[in-house]
Amino acid sequence: MDPPALPASSAYLPGLLDLMEAGLDRSEPSANLVMRVADGSLFDGSYDWHSCIFAHWALLTQARRDGDSERIDRILARLSDEALAEEQARLVGAELGGRLTYSYGQCWLLRLLAELERHRGVAPSTRAFREETELQLLEFLEAAPFPELEGDRLIEGRGVIGYYSSWAFTWYQVMAAGPVTPGAQERLLQMRDERILPWRDQLVTSVDPRSFEFLWVPTLGYLVDAEVPFDPPLEPYSLDPREVLPAEVTMGTTHLLGVHASRLWPLSLRAAGDAEVAAVLDRELATFLQRTEFWDGDFAVVSHWMPQFIWLNYYFAGALSP
Numbered sequence: 001m002d003p004p005a006l007p008a009s010s011a012y013l014p015g016l017l018d019l020m021e022a023g024l025d026r027s028e029p030s031a032n033l034v035m036r037v038a039d040g041s042l043f044d045g046s047y048d049w050h051s052c053i054f055a056h057w058a059l060l061t062q063a064r065r066d067g068d069s070e071r072i073d074r075i076l077a078r079l080s081d082e083a084l085a086e087e088q089a090r091l092v093g094a095e096l097g098g099r100l101t102y103s104y105g106q107c108w109l110l111r112l113l114a115e116l117e118r119h120r121g122v123a124p125s126t127r128a129f130r131e132e133t134e135l136q137l138l139e140f141l142e143a144a145p146f147p148e149l150e151g152d153r154l155i156e157g158r159g160v161i162g163y164y165s166s167w168a169f170t171w172y173q174v175m176a177a178g179p180v181t182p183g184a185q186e187r188l189l190q191m192r193d194e195r196i197l198p199w200r201d202q203l204v205t206s207v208d209p210r211s212f213e214f215l216w217v218p219t220l221g222y223l224v225d226a227e228v229p230f231d232p233p234l235e236p237y238s239l240d241p242r243e244v245l246p247a248e249v250t251m252g253t254t255h256l257l258g259v260h261a262s263r264l265w266p267l268s269l270r271a272a273g274d275a276e277v278a279a280v281l282d283r284e285l286a287t288f289l290q291r292t293e294f295w296d297g298d299f300a301v302v303s304h305w306m307p308q309f310i311w312l313n314y315y316f317a318g319a320l321s322p
Contacts, residue, residue, distance in 0.1 A: 003272070003317065003318050004271045004272060004274075004275065004278035004281075004317050005275070005278060005282070006271075006278060006281065006282040006285065006314070006317065007282065008282050008283065008285075008286035009281075009282050009285035009286040009289060009313075010282075010314070012285075012286075012289040012310075013311070013314055015296070016295070016307040016310060016311050017058075017059060017062060017071075017307075017311070019295075019296060019303055019307045020046075020055040020058060020059055020307045020308060020311070021055070021059055021071070021074075021075075023045055023046040023047070023051075023052075023055060023299070023303065023304055023307075024045040024046060024052065024055060024056070024078070025045055026045050026046070026047075026299065026304075027044050027045050029047065029299065029300050030044070030047060030048070031047055031048045031300070032044060032047070032048050032049050032052075033048075033049065034049045034090065034091070035049070038090035038091070040090065041087065041090065042078075042079075042083045042084065042086065042087040043056070043087070046304045046305070047299065047300055047304035047305070048304070048305075049105055050102070050104055050105035050108055050164075051304050051305040051308065053105065053108040053109050053112055054108045054305070054308045055307075055308055056075060056078070056079065056112050057108055057111045057112040057115055058308050058311050058312075058315070059071060059075050060072065060075045060076070060112070060115050060116070060119070061115055061315065062311070062314070062315070063075065064115075064118065064119070065318060072119065076116075076119060076120075079112075079116060081123065081125050081126070084125065084126065084129060085125055085129075088129045088132070102164035102165055103137055103140045103141075103144075103164070103165055103166075103170040104164040104165070104166070104169070104170070105164075106133055106136060106137055106140075107137065107169070107170055107173035107174070107177075108173075109133050110130065110133045110134055110137060110173065110174065110177045111173060111176070111177050113126055113129055113130040113133060114130060114177045114178055117130070127180070130180060131180060131181050134174060134177070134179065134180060134181050134184060135181055135184075137170060137173075137174050138174065138181075138184060138187055138188075140170065141167065141170055141171055141174070141188075141191055142187070142191070144165070144167055145167070146160075146167040146168070146195050146196075146199070147159030147160045147161075147167070147199060147202065148160065148161050148163075148165060148166070148167055149161060155207075155210060156207075156208065158202060158205075158207055158217070159202070160199065160202050160203060160217055160220065161213060161217070162209065162213040162214060162215030162216060162217050162219075162220065162259065162262070163212060163213055163214070163215070166215055166220065167195075168196065168203060168220040168221070168223070168224060169215060169220055169223070171188065171191060171192070171196065171224065172220070172223040172224055172226075172227060174188060175188050175227045175228070176223075176226075176227055189228065192224070192228055196224060197230075200221065200230060203217070203218070203220050203221030203224065204218045204221035204222065204234060204235075205217075205218060206218055206240045206242070208242070209244055209256060209259045211246075211252060211253055211255060211256060212255060213255060213256075213259060214255035214256075214257075214258030214259060214262070214309075215258065215259065215262050216244075216259050216260075216262045216263035216265075218237075218240070218263070218266070219262050219263055219265050219266055221234065222234065222237050222265070222266035222269065223265070223266075226269055236270065237266035237267060237269075237270060238267075239263065239264075239267065239280075239284070240263065244256055244259045244260050244263070245257070245260050245294075249293060249294065249297065249298075249301060249302060250301065251300070251301050254301050254302060257294050257295075257302070257306055257309070258305070258306070258309050260288065261288070261306065261309040261310050261312070261313070262309060262312070264281060264284055264285065264313050265312055265313060265316050267280065267281045267284070267313075268281055268312075268313040268314075268315075268316035268317040269316045269317070271316075271317040272316070272317055272318070278317070281313065281317065285310070285313055288310070289310065294306060295307055295310055
């Protein structure tokens with residue numbers, strides 16, 4: 001299947017990629033907790049650890065899809081076996097785990113390690129790092145509650161949240177990366193049957209996001225569905241008409257930009273096989289991208305992470321290999 005035509009919004013894609021790559025070398029300002037605790041990190045740019053890893057994965061994945069050998073070489077040069085081994089040792093030595101990286105950061109690390117194997121083949125060192133990360137995420141999934149909130153912590157009656165420790169997003173990421181440890185896929189499918197299915201409706205029900213959330217909650221259900229379709233099928237995704245963009249973009253409201261971008265992701269999944277949906281996606285993306293302050297603004301507030309979030313729409317709509 002060919003990628004959908006996105007004539008208006010695709011004009012912005014090169015700029016998004018260049019902004020991501022430039023951010024890799026920008027180490028200040030920084031909120032990188034791995035850097036602070038471990039006194040160094042391979043992923044020391046893009047303001048924080050998870051955004052830096054996310055950018056590496058996005059750039060390497062898009063370059064593979066585009067056949068951009070120059071960009072591939074530049075990104076791979078950053079990710080030598082020695083540099084990855086040093087990062088793995090830092091994470092183990094500092095006993096970081098979820099305390100500083102959340103499952104969210106570890107998920108992007110898993111996606112990056114999986115993408116590296118597409119370029120270099122299965123090397124013992126990279127595979128060991130990938131397996132270790134996958135097992136940590138499986139342990140998180142089996143130990144963490146889902147939905148994440150209960151009792152007096154519920155948000156207007158809902159327990160599913162779009163935040164760093166999102167259980168459903170973690171499940172999606174591990175499954176989408178392609179499980180490699182023995183029994184991992186079976187464990188994931190069992191978790192889906194026992195833990196996700198009972199909450200299927202809440203996973204696709206529209207919500208009023210809180211300012212700390214950066215994932216559109218209904219998107220989570222459609223991401224899960226993209227990996228293992230629900231039966232009976234979900235209703236085809238359509239955009240919720242409510243406004244989620246903040247009136248003013250600040251450090252306290254910036255996450256709502258991610259909510260806006262991520263609520264387009266299920267539309268992008270549909271766009272791969274539906275020209276009418278692709279036209280809607282193109283219009284929505286172009287309208288958003290015209291507001292450059294939403295993705296090419298203050299580095300600490302916007303540009304270290306929003307290009308990646310917007311780029312995922314092109315990734316999901318790509319209709320190519322993962």
